[in-house]
Amino acid sequence: HAKQTGTDPIQFYSLDLKIASERRLMLEEALRHAIEKEQFELYVQPIYDLRTNTIVKAEALLRWHISDDEMISPDIFIPIAEQSGQIVAIGRWVISSVCELLAQMSKQNLSVPLSLNLSPRQISDRHLFDFINNAVIKNKVSPDLLELEITEGVLVDNHEKVRKLLQELREMGVTVAIDDFGTGYSSLSYLKYLPIDSLKIDQSFVFDLGYNSDDQAIVLAVIAMAKSLKLGVVAEGIETQQQKDFLEQHDCIIGQGFLLSRPLTIYNFIKLVEQNYREIRG
Numbered sequence: 001h002a003k004q005t006g007t008d009p010i011q012f013y014s015l016d017l018k019i020a021s022e023r024r025l026m027l028e029e030a031l032r033h034a035i036e037k038e039q040f041e042l043y044v045q046p047i048y049d050l051r052t053n054t055i056v057k058a059e060a061l062l063r064w065h066i067s068d069d070e071m072i073s074p075d076i077f078i079p080i081a082e083q084s085g086q087i088v089a090i091g092r093w094v095i096s097s098v099c100e101l102l103a104q105m106s107k108q109n110l111s112v113p114l115s116l117n118l119s120p121r122q123i124s125d126r127h128l129f130d131f132i133n134n135a136v137i138k139n140k141v142s143p144d145l146l147e148l149e150i151t152e153g154v155l156v157d158n159h160e161k162v163r164k165l166l167q168e169l170r171e172m173g174v175t176v177a178i179d180d181f182g183t184g185y186s187s188l189s190y191l192k193y194l195p196i197d198s199l200k201i202d203q204s205f206v207f208d209l210g211y212n213s214d215d216q217a218i219v220l221a222v223i224a225m226a227k228s229l230k231l232g233v234v235a236e237g238i239e240t241q242q243q244k245d246f247l248e249q250h251d252c253i254i255g256q257g258f259l260l261s262r263p264l265t266i267y268n269f270i271k272l273v274e275q276n277y278r279e280i281r282g
């Protein structure tokens, strides 16, 4: 007969679950007011030409200041917003803000293409095309400066609808990248079917470059495939010189990661771009 210790693991487990679901509900509720309370902020992570250390584009990454002293990671709140449907409104805030930033930069004679992330629920919003189109027109943004990042997850259902949407967006002039490439959908057939411009190699494969020969093989295969399909390739999550050297030596010349720059506030991003321009133009 087991001794009663009061540390029944099952009880603890359900308590953890209860706390997790309460926190989730709390976050979902707080998210409802995040836009009107102006709690969102765009951070921007520069993407570099690894050979020259030139900033060639940048990715907009959302931050949520849930209170004065707490910032919540998108890895936590995007999935909640995705499930609750709030991602559509939040995503529109991101689209508008990125277009405003592009307009602000072009007034300062800085033309750096910006990408933004779209999650599956946003892709299935039938007003997405019009919303993007209107934001581009309203801000007089050159559409080729806007890039959309989608994950393989959007392809789970309704390929044909996604293909049409992406086709329309590309006709408008925006470009499309597959984000976190290699972590999602298993079939590669969509690569010849979907109108896309580039692949972003997921950081989980970049992480062990130089140590793990399997990851090395995967990265080399993605680079080779992108090349033969005439797609661009971008490496994510470059943290070490060794990773950067490996990528550069194997013809993946575009990348982002903490080694090069963390995601920055808009203010610091613009300062860095100006400095980068000065260094290049002498």
Ligand code: C2E
Residues within 6 Å of the ligand: 045, 060, 061, 062, 073, 074, 075, 078, 091, 094, 116, 117, 118, 119, 149, 179, 180, 203, 236, 237, 238, 239, 256, 257, 258, 259, 263
């Ligand atoms: P993602 O689109 O794959 O973005 C890359 C993530 O990797 C970012 O995390 C970035 O800060 C992080 N990162 C960049 N370089 C490094 C590195 O060298 N090492 C490591 N360990 N991490 C690095 P973040 O900003 O926390 O965003 C997480 C994810 O949340 C994004 O992954 C994206 O899927 C999603 N997300 C962010 N902003 C938005 C948004 O506006 N809309 C939507 N739908 N999703 C977003």
Ligand code: MG
Residues within 6 Å of the ligand: 059, 117, 149, 179
């Ligand atoms: Mg991304």
Ligand code: MG
Residues within 6 Å of the ligand: 179, 180, 200, 202, 203, 236
């Ligand atoms: Mg990614």
Ligand code: MG
Residues within 6 Å of the ligand: 180
């Ligand atoms: Mg990711």
